[in-house]
Amino acid sequence: MQRQAAVWRNAAQRVVLVPTMGALHEGHRSLIRVARRKARVDGIVVVSIYVNPLQFNDSRDLKIYPRSLSADKQLCREESVDAVFAPISLYEKDASVVLVENDLTTCLEGKCRPGHFAGVMTVVAKLFNLVCPDFSVFGEKDFQQATVIKRMVRDLDFPVSILLGPTKREEDGLAISSRNLLLTGPQRRQGAVLSKAIEFSRQSLGSRAVDLKRKLKRLIEKEPDVRVDYIEFVDTLNLKPVKVARKGNRVLLAARVGSVRLIDNGLL
């Protein structure tokens, strides 16, 4: 990969990377289109596909994570992706260096999933060093992740610009995610309540966050198989909790639907 990246660099070709864990869906497709636009006609779009063990704090979650490499390649072909980078493994047995972040990752997903963001940052740093992209595209669906990656790029001076792509949703509002494949039919329908909670938040500007969180939890847990992990109203830039839900803030939430953990978020 690094040798190929050097060839592109020597030809002065713009390289745009879309890092994924595979099981590609319409959300990824839209990120790939963001990448294609940025790469322009003569630039290179690289999609990496790697289910990164280091970011799974739960070994069962890693085991059942959906994998579909042939279908993924087909989607990449449809979108005129120039290269798919799908390594078997990215870690030496005695690997001992990781990236850690100690401000943005102490809350939300970072609190629920210890070590998760260290794993994400470490693999993204490796992908940046292997692919040497000029731009890299991340989904707003994983909003804390996108914020952490932007911080990592800033703090370590990676010569990469980060682009965000908006969350893609099913007709009933459910944010598209590879994990949706793990839901049963009834769970799938119940999952839509998360986007309804975001919609409800948007209609409650000016409310105290503590009150709104209580209401949203009640709304969400009316669904028999859905249990809230967290609901938080935050400043979009630094992810610090806000007292009052105002325009420009963001609501972030995580819930278990049966045994499947889903996250979603939205700008107010």
Added chain:
Amino acid sequence: MQRQAAVWRNAAQRVVLVPTMGALHEGHRSLIRVARRKARVDGIVVVSIYVNPLQFNDSRDLKIYPRSLSADKQLCREESVDAVFAPISLYEKDASVVLVENDLTTCLEGKCRPGHFAGVMTVVAKLFNLVCPDFSVFGEKDFQQATVIKRMVRDLDFPVSILLGPTKREEDGLAISSRNLLLTGPQRRQGAVLSKAIEFSRQSLGSRAVDLKRKLKRLIEKEPDVRVDYIEFVDTLNLKPVKVARKGNRVLLAARVGSVRLIDNGLL
């Protein structure tokens, strides 16, 4: 710096980086010559000069660390260095991402100086991302550091090859170090005992490490102002302690000479 690095890259020029904290001496000069040879006539040698606060666990040590930018620039001119990168500061106020290593850094300097290697790796990662070198030169004098940097490059896939330059010594054997400037005349003379300890180790191949360490400590602490921090015989590749000092192993030692902490090491 990053813009200039892009210019070099677009011209397909080989870039070789020598990261330093300034107070340049004959040891640095020899590293710069290693870099010059590797860059060849038409390549670029960059010397970075930055007293990295993040790697100082002791604020007094940071405060008294010698600084001599004009003399440093003069030495770089003498050695036909192409660019000196001497940033005022490399960190945002709310910087929150660091690199950590949890195998090689649990011993020796890592144990004596908590956070030191996280600071070293973080600044080196930043310098690699800012200068985008093909090669980077480190001194064997800081042997654990060189080992940690090689591990970092391997584990994070930095597209940089690491070169090591041998330790330069004064006539009496004292390893050349910027910190030698902080020694008084008598301390300066006593400091030479560290290299004598290395020499003694080389003449004691086959001895049990535990016995040899006791002898060396006695030898070193005969000097009135010198107190040992650690003496260790290790496997050169993984820095694990060995039981018997054999050819190919390495002795690493640290001592305080007055209030100045010196380190040295040698291949057996």
